[in-house]
Amino acid sequence: MGSAATMAMTVLCFTKSNKLTSTFRTLPRLTCSSLSNSPFKFNISFSPSNPKPKPDPKPEPENDDDGPLMIPWIVRGEDGNFKLSSEPPPSFLKDMAIAKTGTKKSDKIQTTKIKKKTEKETKVHAVAQPQYSKAARRFYNENFKDSGGERLSKVLAASGVASRRSCEELIFEGKVTVNGSVCNTPQTKVDPSKDIIYVNGSRLPKRQPHKVYFALNKPKGYICSSGEKESKSVISLFDDYLSRWDKKHAGVPPPRLFTVGRLDVATTGLLIVTNDGDFAQKLSHPSSNFSKEYIATVDGLVHKRHLMAISEGTTIEGVHCVPDSVELLPNMPNAQRARLRIVVHDGRKHEVRELVKSAGLEIYSLKRVRIGGFRLPPDLGLGKYIELNPTNLKALGGKVNKVDS
Structure with missing residues:
Protein backbone atom coordinates (compact mmCIF):
# COMPACT_ATOMS: atom_id res chain seq x y z
CA MET A 1 0.00 0.00 0.00
CA GLY A 2 1.22 3.55 -0.55
CA SER A 3 1.34 6.31 1.95
CA ALA A 4 -1.54 6.76 4.36
CA ALA A 5 -4.73 7.97 2.75
CA THR A 6 -6.99 10.53 4.15
CA MET A 7 -10.73 10.05 3.58
CA ALA A 8 -13.52 12.46 4.15
CA MET A 9 -17.26 11.65 4.64
CA THR A 10 -20.17 13.90 4.52
CA VAL A 11 -23.02 12.99 6.83
CA LEU A 12 -26.45 14.30 6.18
CA CYS A 13 -28.80 14.60 9.08
CA PHE A 14 -32.40 15.67 9.36
CA THR A 15 -33.24 17.83 12.25
CA LYS A 16 -36.66 18.02 13.97
CA SER A 17 -37.27 21.20 11.98
CA ASN A 18 -36.58 19.22 8.78
CA LYS A 19 -33.67 21.49 7.96
CA LEU A 20 -30.83 19.88 6.02
CA THR A 21 -27.41 20.50 7.50
CA SER A 22 -23.97 19.19 6.43
CA THR A 23 -20.99 18.54 8.63
CA PHE A 24 -17.52 17.43 7.54
CA ARG A 25 -15.34 15.35 9.80
CA THR A 26 -11.70 14.30 9.13
CA LEU A 27 -10.87 10.69 10.05
CA PRO A 28 -7.52 10.04 11.81
CA ARG A 29 -4.61 8.66 9.86
CA LEU A 30 -4.28 4.84 9.85
CA THR A 31 -0.77 3.28 10.14
CA CYS A 32 -0.30 -0.43 9.14
CA SER A 33 2.83 -2.42 9.87
CA SER A 34 3.70 -5.88 8.61
CA LEU A 35 5.66 -8.66 10.34
CA SER A 36 8.33 -8.64 7.67
CA ASN A 37 10.94 -6.03 7.12
CA SER A 38 8.56 -4.12 4.91
CA PRO A 39 8.96 -0.38 5.07
CA PHE A 40 5.19 -0.16 5.49
CA LYS A 41 3.78 -0.33 9.03
CA PHE A 42 0.18 -0.95 9.95
CA ASN A 43 -1.44 -0.50 13.33
CA ILE A 44 -4.55 -2.79 13.32
CA SER A 45 -6.65 -3.39 16.41
CA PHE A 46 -9.35 -6.10 16.74
CA SER A 47 -12.39 -6.22 18.91
CA PRO A 48 -12.27 -8.51 21.97
CA SER A 49 -13.00 -12.23 21.43
CA ASN A 50 -15.97 -12.25 23.81
CA PRO A 51 -17.71 -9.00 23.39
CA LYS A 52 -20.48 -8.17 25.79
CA PRO A 53 -23.85 -8.95 24.29
CA LYS A 54 -25.90 -5.98 23.50
CA PRO A 55 -29.19 -5.82 25.28
CA ASP A 56 -32.23 -6.62 23.13
CA PRO A 57 -34.07 -3.59 22.05
CA LYS A 58 -37.15 -3.04 24.08
CA PRO A 59 -40.28 -3.84 22.16
CA GLU A 60 -42.39 -0.94 21.41
CA PRO A 61 -45.58 -0.93 23.39
CA GLU A 62 -48.61 -1.98 21.41
CA ASN A 63 -51.31 0.51 20.99
CA ASP A 64 -54.56 -1.25 21.95
CA ASP A 65 -56.61 1.82 21.63
CA ASP A 66 -57.96 0.71 18.26
CA GLY A 67 -58.86 -2.88 19.37
CA PRO A 68 -57.83 -6.16 17.64
CA LEU A 69 -56.62 -6.32 14.10
CA MET A 70 -59.56 -6.37 11.71
CA ILE A 71 -59.58 -7.29 8.04
CA PRO A 72 -62.33 -5.30 6.43
CA TRP A 73 -64.61 -6.92 3.79
CA ILE A 74 -66.46 -4.89 1.29
CA VAL A 75 -69.88 -6.46 0.91
CA ARG A 76 -73.17 -5.36 -0.58
CA GLY A 77 -75.81 -4.66 2.02
CA GLU A 78 -79.54 -5.32 1.92
CA ASP A 79 -80.11 -1.84 0.55
CA GLY A 80 -77.84 -2.61 -2.40
CA ASN A 81 -74.99 -0.31 -1.31
CA PHE A 82 -71.47 -1.43 -0.49
CA LYS A 83 -70.26 -1.33 3.10
CA LEU A 84 -67.44 -2.57 5.31
CA SER A 85 -67.95 -5.82 7.24
CA SER A 86 -65.81 -7.80 9.69
CA GLU A 87 -67.10 -11.14 8.29
CA PRO A 88 -66.59 -12.47 4.78
CA PRO A 89 -69.67 -12.89 2.55
CA PRO A 90 -71.42 -16.32 2.59
CA SER A 91 -70.53 -16.96 -1.04
CA PHE A 92 -66.83 -16.71 -0.18
CA LEU A 93 -67.19 -19.20 2.72
CA LYS A 94 -69.08 -21.61 0.41
CA ASP A 95 -66.35 -21.41 -2.24
CA MET A 96 -63.69 -22.00 0.41
CA ALA A 97 -65.55 -25.10 1.67
CA ILE A 98 -65.85 -26.52 -1.86
CA ALA A 99 -62.18 -25.85 -2.51
CA LYS A 100 -61.27 -27.61 0.76
CA THR A 101 -63.31 -30.77 0.03
CA GLY A 102 -62.43 -30.84 -3.64
CA THR A 103 -66.03 -31.76 -4.64
CA LYS A 104 -68.53 -29.52 -6.32
CA LYS A 105 -72.26 -29.99 -5.90
CA SER A 106 -72.74 -30.22 -9.65
CA ASP A 107 -70.11 -32.96 -9.87
CA LYS A 108 -71.83 -34.87 -7.05
CA ILE A 109 -75.22 -34.66 -8.78
CA GLN A 110 -73.70 -35.76 -12.06
CA THR A 111 -72.03 -38.75 -10.36
CA THR A 112 -75.32 -39.77 -8.77
CA LYS A 113 -77.13 -39.58 -12.12
CA ILE A 114 -74.50 -41.71 -13.82
CA LYS A 115 -74.68 -44.29 -11.00
CA LYS A 116 -78.49 -44.53 -11.21
CA LYS A 117 -78.36 -44.81 -14.98
CA THR A 118 -75.81 -47.64 -14.76
CA GLU A 119 -77.90 -49.51 -12.19
CA LYS A 120 -81.02 -49.11 -14.33
CA GLU A 121 -79.27 -50.37 -17.44
CA THR A 122 -77.89 -53.35 -15.50
CA LYS A 123 -81.35 -54.17 -14.19
CA VAL A 124 -82.90 -53.93 -17.64
CA HIS A 125 -80.26 -56.19 -19.11
CA ALA A 126 -80.77 -58.70 -16.28
CA VAL A 127 -84.57 -58.83 -16.71
CA ALA A 128 -84.78 -58.68 -20.48
CA GLN A 129 -85.47 -62.00 -22.12
CA PRO A 130 -83.14 -63.21 -24.84
CA GLN A 131 -84.47 -62.92 -28.35
CA TYR A 132 -84.78 -66.04 -30.45
CA SER A 133 -85.98 -66.69 -33.96
CA LYS A 134 -89.58 -67.75 -34.66
CA ALA A 135 -88.46 -71.24 -35.60
CA ALA A 136 -86.58 -71.67 -32.31
CA ARG A 137 -89.57 -70.44 -30.28
CA ARG A 138 -91.93 -72.75 -32.18
CA PHE A 139 -89.65 -75.74 -31.58
CA TYR A 140 -89.45 -74.93 -27.88
CA ASN A 141 -93.22 -74.52 -27.51
CA GLU A 142 -93.93 -77.81 -29.28
CA ASN A 143 -91.37 -79.92 -27.44
CA PHE A 144 -90.44 -78.41 -24.09
CA LYS A 145 -92.81 -75.69 -22.92
CA ASP A 146 -95.41 -76.67 -20.34
CA SER A 147 -98.74 -76.58 -22.11
CA GLY A 148 -100.59 -75.88 -18.86
CA GLY A 149 -102.34 -79.25 -18.82
CA LEU A 204 -111.02 -90.71 -23.60
CA PRO A 205 -113.40 -87.91 -24.69
CA LYS A 206 -111.74 -84.62 -25.60
CA ARG A 207 -114.22 -82.53 -23.64
CA GLN A 208 -114.23 -82.67 -19.87
CA PRO A 209 -117.29 -82.15 -17.64
CA HIS A 210 -117.49 -78.83 -15.85
CA LYS A 211 -117.28 -78.60 -12.07
CA VAL A 212 -120.50 -79.19 -10.17
CA TYR A 213 -121.30 -78.67 -6.47
CA PHE A 214 -124.25 -80.00 -4.47
CA ALA A 215 -125.58 -79.81 -0.92
CA LEU A 216 -127.27 -83.06 0.08
CA ASN A 217 -129.50 -83.78 3.06
CA LYS A 218 -128.13 -87.24 3.75
CA PRO A 219 -130.67 -89.76 5.06
CA LYS A 220 -129.95 -92.44 7.61
CA GLY A 221 -128.65 -95.77 6.29
CA TYR A 222 -126.54 -94.38 3.41
CA ILE A 223 -122.75 -94.51 3.37
CA CYS A 224 -120.32 -92.00 1.86
CA SER A 225 -118.69 -94.38 -0.59
CA SER A 226 -118.68 -94.14 -4.37
CA GLY A 227 -117.85 -97.79 -4.95
CA GLU A 228 -120.02 -99.64 -7.44
CA LYS A 229 -120.53 -102.55 -5.04
CA GLU A 230 -122.21 -100.36 -2.43
CA SER A 231 -125.97 -100.58 -2.85
CA LYS A 232 -126.89 -97.65 -0.62
CA SER A 233 -124.26 -95.06 -1.45
CA VAL A 234 -125.15 -91.40 -1.28
CA ILE A 235 -124.00 -91.13 -4.90
CA SER A 236 -126.95 -93.29 -5.92
CA LEU A 237 -129.20 -90.40 -4.88
CA PHE A 238 -127.86 -88.52 -7.94
CA ASP A 239 -128.84 -91.16 -10.47
CA ASP A 240 -131.64 -89.01 -11.85
CA TYR A 241 -129.22 -86.10 -12.36
CA LEU A 242 -126.63 -88.26 -14.14
CA SER A 243 -129.29 -89.89 -16.32
CA ARG A 244 -130.27 -86.49 -17.71
CA TRP A 245 -126.66 -85.46 -18.31
CA ASP A 246 -126.39 -86.68 -21.91
CA LYS A 247 -129.45 -84.69 -22.97
CA LYS A 248 -127.94 -81.40 -21.73
CA HIS A 249 -124.26 -82.09 -22.43
CA ALA A 250 -123.92 -84.17 -25.56
CA GLY A 251 -120.45 -85.58 -26.16
CA VAL A 252 -119.27 -84.76 -22.63
CA PRO A 253 -118.78 -87.61 -20.16
CA PRO A 254 -120.84 -87.37 -16.94
CA PRO A 255 -118.97 -86.10 -13.87
CA ARG A 256 -117.59 -88.54 -11.34
CA LEU A 257 -119.19 -87.40 -8.11
CA PHE A 258 -117.78 -87.96 -4.62
CA THR A 259 -118.45 -86.63 -1.14
CA VAL A 260 -116.41 -83.99 0.66
CA GLY A 261 -115.65 -85.65 3.95
CA ARG A 262 -117.89 -88.33 5.41
CA LEU A 263 -120.83 -88.93 7.70
CA ASP A 264 -121.29 -92.32 9.29
CA VAL A 265 -124.21 -94.48 8.23
CA ALA A 266 -126.39 -93.44 11.18
CA THR A 267 -125.74 -89.68 10.90
CA THR A 268 -127.97 -87.46 8.77
CA GLY A 269 -127.77 -83.89 7.55
CA LEU A 270 -125.56 -81.67 5.43
CA LEU A 271 -123.13 -83.34 3.02
CA ILE A 272 -121.25 -81.68 0.13
CA VAL A 273 -120.98 -83.64 -3.13
CA THR A 274 -118.82 -82.50 -6.07
CA ASN A 275 -116.39 -83.55 -8.80
CA ASP A 276 -113.82 -80.84 -7.95
CA GLY A 277 -110.92 -82.54 -6.17
CA ASP A 278 -109.11 -79.31 -5.29
CA PHE A 279 -112.22 -77.84 -3.70
CA ALA A 280 -112.83 -81.04 -1.74
CA GLN A 281 -109.24 -81.10 -0.49
CA LYS A 282 -109.44 -77.50 0.67
CA LEU A 283 -112.75 -77.97 2.46
CA SER A 284 -111.87 -81.21 4.22
CA HIS A 285 -108.25 -80.46 5.14
CA PRO A 286 -107.70 -79.67 8.87
CA SER A 287 -105.80 -76.51 7.99
CA SER A 288 -109.02 -74.96 6.64
CA ASN A 289 -110.30 -74.92 10.24
CA PHE A 290 -113.96 -74.92 9.16
CA SER A 291 -116.38 -75.33 12.04
CA LYS A 292 -119.17 -77.93 11.83
CA GLU A 293 -122.39 -77.71 13.79
CA TYR A 294 -124.35 -80.78 14.93
CA ILE A 295 -127.67 -81.31 16.68
CA ALA A 296 -127.44 -84.36 18.97
CA THR A 297 -130.61 -85.87 20.42
CA VAL A 298 -129.77 -87.82 23.57
CA ASP A 299 -131.58 -90.21 25.89
CA GLY A 300 -132.10 -89.26 29.50
CA LEU A 301 -131.87 -86.02 31.38
CA VAL A 302 -128.99 -83.61 30.72
CA HIS A 303 -127.45 -81.91 33.73
CA LYS A 304 -124.78 -79.26 34.11
CA ARG A 305 -122.12 -81.87 34.84
CA HIS A 306 -122.78 -83.42 31.42
CA LEU A 307 -122.24 -80.10 29.66
CA MET A 308 -119.05 -79.52 31.65
CA ALA A 309 -117.74 -82.97 30.76
CA ILE A 310 -118.42 -82.44 27.03
CA SER A 311 -116.79 -79.00 27.06
CA GLU A 312 -113.63 -80.45 28.66
CA GLY A 313 -113.20 -82.72 25.63
CA THR A 314 -111.93 -86.25 25.22
CA THR A 315 -109.05 -88.14 23.60
CA ILE A 316 -109.70 -89.57 20.13
CA GLU A 317 -106.99 -91.53 18.29
CA GLY A 318 -104.36 -90.15 20.65
CA VAL A 319 -105.46 -86.53 20.19
CA HIS A 320 -107.33 -84.55 22.83
CA CYS A 321 -110.33 -82.96 21.09
CA VAL A 322 -112.21 -80.05 22.66
CA PRO A 323 -115.45 -78.71 21.11
CA ASP A 324 -115.85 -75.04 20.23
CA SER A 325 -119.15 -74.78 22.08
CA VAL A 326 -121.81 -76.92 23.80
CA GLU A 327 -125.38 -75.77 24.40
CA LEU A 328 -128.56 -77.38 25.72
CA LEU A 329 -131.41 -76.38 23.39
CA PRO A 330 -134.92 -75.64 24.69
CA ASN A 331 -137.39 -78.52 24.66
CA MET A 332 -139.58 -78.74 21.59
CA PRO A 333 -143.32 -79.45 21.83
CA ASN A 334 -144.16 -83.15 21.80
CA ALA A 335 -140.41 -83.97 22.14
CA GLN A 336 -139.44 -86.45 24.80
CA ARG A 337 -135.65 -86.20 24.40
CA ALA A 338 -133.17 -83.42 25.07
CA ARG A 339 -131.18 -81.83 22.26
CA LEU A 340 -127.59 -80.58 22.36
CA ARG A 341 -126.00 -78.14 19.98
CA ILE A 342 -122.30 -79.03 19.58
CA VAL A 343 -119.81 -77.19 17.37
CA VAL A 344 -116.45 -78.80 16.49
CA HIS A 345 -113.66 -78.05 14.05
CA ASP A 346 -111.21 -80.97 14.31
CA GLY A 347 -113.34 -83.31 12.21
CA ARG A 348 -112.12 -86.51 13.86
CA LYS A 349 -113.91 -89.75 13.17
CA HIS A 350 -117.04 -90.04 15.35
CA GLU A 351 -115.86 -86.95 17.26
CA VAL A 352 -119.30 -85.77 18.40
CA ARG A 353 -120.39 -89.26 19.38
CA GLU A 354 -117.22 -89.75 21.44
CA LEU A 355 -117.67 -86.41 23.21
CA VAL A 356 -121.22 -87.26 24.23
CA LYS A 357 -120.26 -90.78 25.23
CA SER A 358 -117.39 -89.55 27.45
CA ALA A 359 -119.93 -87.41 29.37
CA GLY A 360 -122.02 -90.46 30.23
CA LEU A 361 -124.81 -89.80 27.71
CA GLU A 362 -126.13 -91.88 24.83
CA ILE A 363 -126.95 -90.43 21.42
CA TYR A 364 -130.33 -91.24 19.96
CA SER A 365 -129.82 -89.35 16.65
CA LEU A 366 -127.21 -87.04 15.19
CA LYS A 367 -127.62 -84.45 12.42
CA ARG A 368 -125.13 -82.02 10.86
CA VAL A 369 -126.72 -78.67 10.05
CA ARG A 370 -123.81 -76.37 9.13
CA ILE A 371 -120.34 -76.37 7.52
CA GLY A 372 -118.40 -73.13 7.71
CA GLY A 373 -120.76 -70.34 6.75
CA PHE A 374 -123.26 -72.51 4.87
CA ARG A 375 -126.28 -73.88 6.73
CA LEU A 376 -128.51 -76.73 5.56
CA PRO A 377 -131.76 -75.27 4.17
CA PRO A 378 -134.59 -76.15 6.59
CA ASP A 379 -136.98 -77.01 3.74
CA LEU A 380 -134.59 -79.51 2.10
CA GLY A 381 -136.01 -82.98 2.64
CA LEU A 382 -134.06 -86.14 3.39
CA GLY A 383 -132.38 -87.55 0.31
CA LYS A 384 -132.81 -84.27 -1.60
CA TYR A 385 -130.07 -81.99 -2.90
CA ILE A 386 -129.59 -78.51 -4.34
CA GLU A 387 -126.89 -77.19 -6.65
CA LEU A 388 -124.73 -74.59 -4.95
CA ASN A 389 -124.41 -71.12 -6.40
CA PRO A 390 -121.34 -68.85 -6.12
CA THR A 391 -122.72 -67.25 -2.94
CA ASN A 392 -123.02 -70.65 -1.26
CA LEU A 393 -119.52 -71.61 -2.38
CA LYS A 394 -118.12 -68.38 -0.97
CA ALA A 395 -119.70 -69.23 2.39
CA LEU A 396 -117.89 -72.58 2.18
CA GLY A 397 -114.59 -70.89 1.37
CA GLY A 398 -114.58 -72.01 -2.25
CA LYS A 399 -114.09 -70.11 -5.49
CA VAL A 400 -114.92 -71.38 -8.95
CA ASN A 401 -114.53 -69.97 -12.42
CA LYS A 402 -117.48 -69.39 -14.69
CA VAL A 403 -118.05 -72.37 -16.94
CA ASP A 404 -120.41 -73.21 -19.74
CA SER A 405 -123.09 -75.64 -18.66
Missing part, protein backbone atom coordinates in the same frame (compact mmCIF):
# COMPACT_ATOMS: atom_id res chain seq x y z
CA GLU A 150 -103.34 -81.32 -15.81
CA ARG A 151 -101.93 -84.48 -14.31
CA LEU A 152 -102.93 -87.63 -16.17
CA SER A 153 -104.43 -89.31 -13.10
CA LYS A 154 -106.52 -86.23 -12.37
CA VAL A 155 -107.81 -86.05 -15.94
CA LEU A 156 -108.83 -89.70 -15.87
CA ALA A 157 -110.63 -89.29 -12.56
CA ALA A 158 -112.44 -86.14 -13.76
CA SER A 159 -113.58 -88.02 -16.87
CA GLY A 160 -115.31 -90.60 -14.70
CA VAL A 161 -112.93 -93.48 -15.34
CA ALA A 162 -112.45 -94.26 -11.64
CA SER A 163 -111.20 -92.70 -8.45
CA ARG A 164 -107.84 -91.01 -8.59
CA ARG A 165 -106.15 -93.81 -6.70
CA SER A 166 -107.66 -96.41 -9.05
CA CYS A 167 -106.58 -94.34 -12.05
CA GLU A 168 -103.01 -94.31 -10.74
CA GLU A 169 -103.13 -98.11 -10.52
CA LEU A 170 -104.31 -98.29 -14.14
CA ILE A 171 -101.41 -96.07 -15.19
CA PHE A 172 -98.85 -98.17 -13.30
CA GLU A 173 -100.24 -101.32 -14.90
CA GLY A 174 -99.61 -99.88 -18.37
CA LYS A 175 -103.26 -99.70 -19.38
CA VAL A 176 -103.11 -96.02 -20.35
CA THR A 177 -101.55 -94.66 -23.53
CA VAL A 178 -100.88 -91.02 -24.45
CA ASN A 179 -100.38 -90.19 -28.13
CA GLY A 180 -99.72 -93.84 -28.95
CA SER A 181 -97.15 -94.46 -26.19
CA VAL A 182 -97.72 -96.27 -22.90
CA CYS A 183 -97.51 -93.82 -19.99
CA ASN A 184 -96.54 -95.12 -16.55
CA THR A 185 -96.28 -91.75 -14.77
CA PRO A 186 -99.45 -90.37 -13.16
CA GLN A 187 -97.87 -86.89 -12.92
CA THR A 188 -97.57 -86.54 -16.71
CA LYS A 189 -99.18 -83.29 -17.87
CA VAL A 190 -101.78 -83.86 -20.58
CA ASP A 191 -104.46 -81.85 -22.35
CA PRO A 192 -107.46 -83.98 -23.39
CA SER A 193 -108.37 -81.51 -26.13
CA LYS A 194 -104.98 -82.02 -27.82
CA ASP A 195 -103.59 -85.34 -26.59
CA ILE A 196 -104.98 -88.71 -27.63
CA ILE A 197 -105.58 -90.76 -24.48
CA TYR A 198 -106.74 -94.37 -24.36
CA VAL A 199 -107.76 -96.34 -21.24
CA ASN A 200 -108.15 -100.10 -21.66
CA GLY A 201 -108.55 -99.57 -25.42
CA SER A 202 -111.27 -96.94 -25.10
CA ARG A 203 -110.69 -93.38 -26.27
